[in-house]
Amino acid sequence: MTALACADAEPPSPARELWQSLAASRGALAGFGVLALVICCGLFAPWIAPHDPVLQFRADLLRPPIWSAGGDARYLLGTDELGRDILSRLIHGARISLFIASMSVAMAMLPGIALGLLAALHRNALGALIMRAMDVMLALPGILLAICVIAILGPGLLNTMLAIAIGTLPSYTRLARAAALAELGKDYVTASRVAGAGTLRLMVMTVLPNCMPPLIVNATLGFSSAILEVAGLGFLGLGVQAPTPEWGTMLASARDSLHVAPWVMLMPGLTILVSVLAINLLGDGLRDALDPRLKKVG
Amino acid sequence: MSLLDLRGLQVRFGDGPRALLAVDGLDLQVDAGEVLGIVGESGSGKSVAMLALLGLVDPPGRVSAEVMRFDGRDLLALKPAARRRIVGQDIAMVFQDALASLNPAYTIGYQLQEPLRAHLGLRGAALERRTLELLDQVEIADPRQRLKAYPHQLSGGMNQRVMIAMALACDPRLLIADEPTTALDVTIQSQIIKLLLRLQRDRGMALILIAHDLAVVAEMAQRVAVMYAGQLVETAAVPRIFDHPAHPYTAALLAAIPEHSRGNARLSALAGVVPGRLDRPAGCLLAPRCALAQPRCVAERPALVDAGGGTAARCFFPQTFPLTAIVPEAGGG
Amino acid sequence: MIAYLLRKLATLLPTLLGVTLVAFGLIRLVPGDPVEVMMGERSLDAASHAAAMHRLGLDQPLHLQYGAYLVQLAHADLGLSLVTREPVIDELRVLFPATVELTLFAMVFAVLLGVPAGMAAALKRGSGVDHGLMGSALIGYSMPIFWWGLLLIMVFSVDLGLTPVSGRIAVEYEVVQRSGSMLIDAWLGGEPGALASALRHLLLPTIVLGTVPLAVVARMTRSAMLEVLREDYVRTARAKGLSPLRVMLVHALRNALMPVITVVGLQTGSLLGGAVLTETIFAWPGIGKWIVEAIARRDYPVVQAGILIAAAIFIVVNLCVDLLYGLVNPRVRDAR
Numbered sequence: 001m002t003a004l005a006c007a008d009a010e011p012p013s014p015a016r017e018l019w020q021s022l023a024a025s026r027g028a029l030a031g032f033g034v035l036a037l038v039i040c041c042g043l044f045a046p047w048i049a050p051h052d053p054v055l056q057f058r059a060d061l062l063r064p065p066i067w068s069a070g071g072d073a074r075y076l077l078g079t080d081e082l083g084r085d086i087l088s089r090l091i092h093g094a095r096i097s098l099f100i101a102s103m104s105v106a107m108a109m110l111p112g113i114a115l116g117l118l119a120a121l122h123r124n125a126l127g128a129l130i131m132r133a134m135d136v137m138l139a140l141p142g143i144l145l146a147i148c149v150i151a152i153l154g155p156g157l158l159n160t161m162l163a164i165a166i167g168t169l170p171s172y173t174r175l176a177r178a179a180a181l182a183e184l185g186k187d188y189v190t191a192s193r194v195a196g197a198g199t200l201r202l203m204v205m206t207v208l209p210n211c212m213p214p215l216i217v218n219a220t221l222g223f224s225s226a227i228l229e230v231a232g233l234g235f236l237g238l239g240v241q242a243p244t245p246e247w248g249t250m251l252a253s254a255r256d257s258l259h260v261a262p263w264v265m266l267m268p269g270l271t272i273l274v275s276v277l278a279i280n281l282l283g284d285g286l287r288d289a290l291d292p293r294l295k296k297v298g
Numbered sequence: 299m300s301l302l303d304l305r306g307l308q309v310r311f312g313d314g315p316r317a318l319l320a321v322d323g324l325d326l327q328v329d330a331g332e333v334l335g336i337v338g339e340s341g342s343g344k345s346v347a348m349l350a351l352l353g354l355v356d357p358p359g360r361v362s363a364e365v366m367r368f369d370g371r372d373l374l375a376l377k378p379a380a381r382r383r384i385v386g387q388d389i390a391m392v393f394q395d396a397l398a399s400l401n402p403a404y405t406i407g408y409q410l411q412e413p414l415r416a417h418l419g420l421r422g423a424a425l426e427r428r429t430l431e432l433l434d435q436v437e438i439a440d441p442r443q444r445l446k447a448y449p450h451q452l453s454g455g456m457n458q459r460v461m462i463a464m465a466l467a468c469d470p471r472l473l474i475a476d477e478p479t480t481a482l483d484v485t486i487q488s489q490i491i492k493l494l495l496r497l498q499r500d501r502g503m504a505l506i507l508i509a510h511d512l513a514v515v516a517e518m519a520q521r522v523a524v525m526y527a528g529q530l531v532e533t534a535a536v537p538r539i540f541d542h543p544a545h546p547y548t549a550a551l552l553a554a555i556p557e558h559s560r561g562n563a564r565l566s567a568l569a570g571v572v573p574g575r576l577d578r579p580a581g582c583l584l585a586p587r588c589a590l591a592q593p594r595c596v597a598e599r600p601a602l603v604d605a606g607g608g609t610a611a612r613c614f615f616p617q618t619f620p621l622t623a624i625v626p627e628a629g630g631g
Numbered sequence: 632m633i634a635y636l637l638r639k640l641a642t643l644l645p646t647l648l649g650v651t652l653v654a655f656g657l658i659r660l661v662p663g664d665p666v667e668v669m670m671g672e673r674s675l676d677a678a679s680h681a682a683a684m685h686r687l688g689l690d691q692p693l694h695l696q697y698g699a700y701l702v703q704l705a706h707a708d709l710g711l712s713l714v715t716r717e718p719v720i721d722e723l724r725v726l727f728p729a730t731v732e733l734t735l736f737a738m739v740f741a742v743l744l745g746v747p748a749g750m751a752a753a754l755k756r757g758s759g760v761d762h763g764l765m766g767s768a769l770i771g772y773s774m775p776i777f778w779w780g781l782l783l784i785m786v787f788s789v790d791l792g793l794t795p796v797s798g799r800i801a802v803e804y805e806v807v808q809r810s811g812s813m814l815i816d817a818w819l820g821g822e823p824g825a826l827a828s829a830l831r832h833l834l835l836p837t838i839v840l841g842t843v844p845l846a847v848v849a850r851m852t853r854s855a856m857l858e859v860l861r862e863d864y865v866r867t868a869r870a871k872g873l874s875p876l877r878v879m880l881v882h883a884l885r886n887a888l889m890p891v892i893t894v895v896g897l898q899t900g901s902l903l904g905g906a907v908l909t910e911t912i913f914a915w916p917g918i919g920k921w922i923v924e925a926i927a928r929r930d931y932p933v934v935q936a937g938i939l940i941a942a943a944i945f946i947v948v949n950l951c952v953d954l955l956y957g958l959v960n961p962r963v964r965d966a967r
Binding site for chain 1: 645646649650652653657660661662769770772773774775777778779781782784785789900901902903904905907908911922923926927931934937938941942945946
């Protein structure tokens with residue numbers, strides 16, 4: 001009798017398992033799809049956008065979107081108070097928001113995790129000092145801390161990135177420290193140390209991967225709140241400055257034409273809402289998939 | 299007429315052929331003042347059956363029974379409010395993990411008073427008097443102080459006494475104790491058992507004692523029901539069931555008591571595992587594990603039959619074997 | 632309980648000190664001439680500049696400067712605003728109650744609507760009600776609140792004319808500010824229509840500021856209730872024959888409140904951030920708007936004071952949360 005070859009003899013890899021788990025949630029899939037769309041807009045903005053985002057069409061100020069009376073096929077979502085094409089500005093805005101958000105998450109995550117691991121390893125004065133510093137940083141709500149940094153450094157794209165990163169750093173530190181402490185208490189770490197494994201190697205190769213799930217979830221949600229913060233700072237005039245097409249900045253200038261041209265205000269806001277919603281849906285799905293213990297009950 | 303008359307109880311989770319039958323056609327009768335022991339391993343359905351009786355099985359579980367009568371009243375036909383008047387008052391239940399079964403946010407005095415307020419309408423001095431009385435009856439020293447204590451401040455044994463007091467609050471006719479001593483230290487275990495026995499005798503209460511420990515049941519019960527994989531496999535009077543088990547599973551349980559394996563190289567145990575949802579045999583549920591299984595056992599499901607002397611067993615060949623045949627190593631070797 | 636309270640206070644002190652350090656450092660980190668930054672005066676000649684440096688204590692070693700700063704704070708001296716030349720503390724006294732009133736209303740709004748919503752979603756888990764409520768919550772905290780505010784203004788103020796666009800009360804009412812709360816003062820003043828006007832002005836800002844906390848509270852209540860409803864003690868309560876309402880409210884909710892209280896505390900902290908945006912949109916005269924304008928105008932003493940106040944509020948709120956914990960969960964009180 002010939003031996004039958006089993007098709008799927010091996011268990012699925014963690015990545016595949018994650019994907020399967022995510023795919024089971026319709027919300028997460030929808031979120032992923034929308035996010036992919038936004039990322040594409042961001043990546044290929046110069047080629048997708050119909051017009052230059054800062055170009056002003058003086059003859060077409062405050063044109064309504066194409067489905068309204070007075071709409072023009074050249075400006076699918078209408079123009080703003082300076083005659084700039086809203087659709088192009090939104091597409092380029094995606095690029096800016098995604099860039100700042102991802103950079104600030106990275107800038108917060110890497111030092112944050114490093115500090116957290118350090119604090120977990122050195123449960124003496126150094127660790128205590130690090131955590132106290134984090135407590136102080138956490139005493140200020142995110143946007144206020146960002147505003148402080150802006151107060152020192154001045155407004156602008158780079159400073160916005162830095163400001164948001166500083167604001168979110170403490171949460172990664174806390175999470176990393178808590179997860180690392182839990183891992184360090186486990187027997188396999190003690191055994192490895194007894195066997196002579198170097199601490200750094202131990203931390204990076206074995207402890208860190210086990211800490212990743214809550215960190216990834218936090219990063220995803222941090223990404224969505226970063227987008228909201230960028231927009232908020234832009235709205236206050238403290239973030240990305242005009243004429244750069246940032247979604248929040250667009251909303252700030254739309255205030256004046258609220259009653260005559262509602263679309264100038266509606267479009268950027270809806271874009272922010274949809275993007276953030278997509279990321280949050282994805283984040284929820286990731287959390288359920290990565291750590292069954294964190295699963296929403298029911 | 300029995301105090302409790304249960305026939306054909308079924309608790310089903312899910313639909314269709316893949317549904318899990320946690321309880322599969324259970325028949326039980328308990329008379330007033332009687333002590334019945336229900337024995338079985340985890341997953342045998344003994345706890346779920348009692349929860350179903352109290353109306354505590356939630357969707358997706360579904361409860362159905364041919365007869366579910368308490369004191370002549372059809373429990374399934376009652377409106378929820380009417381059923382709640384019986385539950386907690388005439389039928390009460392004590393659970394296994396007393397600390398987890400008490401609300402950590404309220405004092406035990408408060409929790410003890412709740413059924414007294416809700417069912418008996420007691421207030422003020424009468425309420426306090428009765429509460430202290432109850433704590434006295436479960437042999438808790440210094441009851442006045444204890445009233446203000448929180449569950450986490452008391453030991454496991456104390457908490458279990460509190461739970462018993464809570465269950466007795468409204469003088470129930472039937473008390474169900476679901477493994478009341480499993481989570482306790484051995485010394486406390488025997489104290490609690492003695493307490494339950496005394497209370498049962500003094501009040502003339504019917505008591506259903508669920509256990510997986512046959513020794514506990516032997517001490518307390520007048521009759522024993524043995525459950526396996528959701529089914530009732532044997533019910534008999536106490537001295538008889540231990541001396542002459544009619545069903546192979548009961549025999550196996552008895553053989554598994556460490557004392558019965560004295561002198562043996564190994565503890566005797568039944569090979570195999572309890573059937574789950576997907577591997578339920580078409581015939582007798584024990585057939586895959588039973589050393590005496592015949593072709594008929596594999597093909598057909600046995601019904602409960604009278605095996606003589608007040609015993610009923612769900613077997614085609616009850617009481618026709620010596621103990622040693624089931625567990626080859628028992629009694630020597 | 633007292634011991635618990637004192638222990639909590641002890642852990643807060645270092646954090647508070649740390650915040651003063653940040654506020655102290657803020658002004659000194661701004662690039663440029665410190666005299667200009669701190670006094671708003673530029674192009675001073677060398678002698679005046681040196682005199683100013685000395686007056687501001689800038690020629691002292693840093694730790695002495697910090698000590699002097701702490702002494703200043705102890706005397707409630709927050710410096711002078713560079714723009715108005717008035718003591719910062721005076722401006723703070725006027726603006727702070729406005730923010731408190733708004734934040735309080737927003738939080739009450741969030742809890743009054745959020746907890747029942749979460750409970751309803753938990754009880755009807757998996758149903759249309761559950762999905763609808765949780766979906767709305769998700770949208771609620773994915774929204775940029777300044778856009779939400781603009782949207783509400785557009786619909787209710789501009790198109791429907793039901794609510795005012797800005798301020799705390801209509802311009803025509805003269806209200807003597809006694810308690811800090813416009814609502815109370817308008818009511819006490821007795822002028823007909825003043826109270827109604829104050830309420831109408833409070834309505835939209837409360838909704839806008841309270842939306843995100845509402846969403847978060849609703850979600851957290853739902854998940855906490857679902858966890859608690861599975862616990863053994865809930866089963867015991869039902870086995871005692873208690874009514875479902877009692878089981879839910881007395882037994883389940885009390886224990887589900889712990890994570891909800893945590894979330895309320897955290898949200899109050901983030902409310903200060905949201906207040907910044909809300910006050911800007913509705914021209915609500917509170918400290919949020921004050922700080923933002925100060926940054927734009929480089930009024931550093933005001934920014935410094937703003938940071939201190941914001942952090943102090945957050946710390947106090949967290950202390951209250953910890954106290955509430957101790958009340959609700961007796962186990963926490965005894966824990967070391």
